[in-house]
Amino acid sequence: xxxxxxxxxxxxxxxxxxxxxxxxxxxxxxxxxxxxYRGEMERTVEWxxxxxxxxxxxxxxxxxxxxxxxxxxxxHAVILAGLIMGxxxxxxxxxxxxxxxxxxxxxxxxxxxxFANALxxxxxxxxxxxxxxxxxxxxxxESKISYRGAFSHRLRRVYLPLMTAMLLGWIFHIWxxxxxxxxxxxxxxxxxxxxxxVAAVAVYYVALLVLAIPLSSKERGESGSAEHGDLEE
Numbered sequence: 001x002x003x004x005x006x007x008x009x010x011x012x013x014x015x016x017x018x019x020x021x022x023x024x025x026x027x028x029x030x031x032x033x034x035x036x037y038r039g040e041m042e043r044t045v046e047w048x049x050x051x052x053x054x055x056x057x058x059x060x061x062x063x064x065x066x067x068x069x070x071x072x073x074x075x076h077a078v079i080l081a082g083l084i085m086g087x088x089x090x091x092x093x094x095x096x097x098x099x100x101x102x103x104x105x106x107x108x109x110x111x112x113x114x115f116a117n118a119l120x121x122x123x124x125x126x127x128x129x130x131x132x133x134x135x136x137x138x139x140x141x142e143s144k145i146s147y148r149g150a151f152s153h154r155l156r157r158v159y160l161p162l163m164t165a166m167l168l169g170w171i172f173h174i175w176x177x178x179x180x181x182x183x184x185x186x187x188x189x190x191x192x193x194x195x196x197x198v199a200a201v202a203v204y205y206v207a208l209l210v211l212a213i214p215l216s217s218k219e220r221g222e223s224g225s226a227e228h229g230d231l232e233e
Contacts, residue, residue, distance in 0.1 A: 047100035
């Protein structure tokens, strides 16, 4: 490593104000930053599109299953199969959200610390060591949020409402198609007692509620959008 690189300190005043250099025509930083930002935005949009595609497929498939379940004398087990399908989509989307969050977090770092400072240097930067952190992220990319955190976020934002709707549809299906039988008897499946089926569904839904609870401020979106890519968008 060269001496100049060894002496680099991102917290030095002149290094913090890198945003000012963007408006200086004597440097090429503005052009480099623009291309870098454009590339990160393209990746962000691409991964956001993948998230939306997964969500759209989940909604379409689960809606079709519920519609089929109410189309005639169809077993309520079809709706339970829909819950399983929804869970599969949830696992896929949580994994994709972790990848999306890598690119989104970089975009937010550039927006908050570089472009915002270039437009109005009087406000300073959001994070003193943002250049060092971004450099380390480029050298050794890693997810900014755990799989459990991503799972919890997508569950709260998308899948818990879908699962709740399917659960209500399952209950209504049992009551409406077998109005004269006790609920537990109507919930039975071939070879499985109704009590066991209801207990399994209850445990499943309680597990979803527990997993939907964020365990840290980062998962709740309270530790700064630049750290995890503005989870609520």
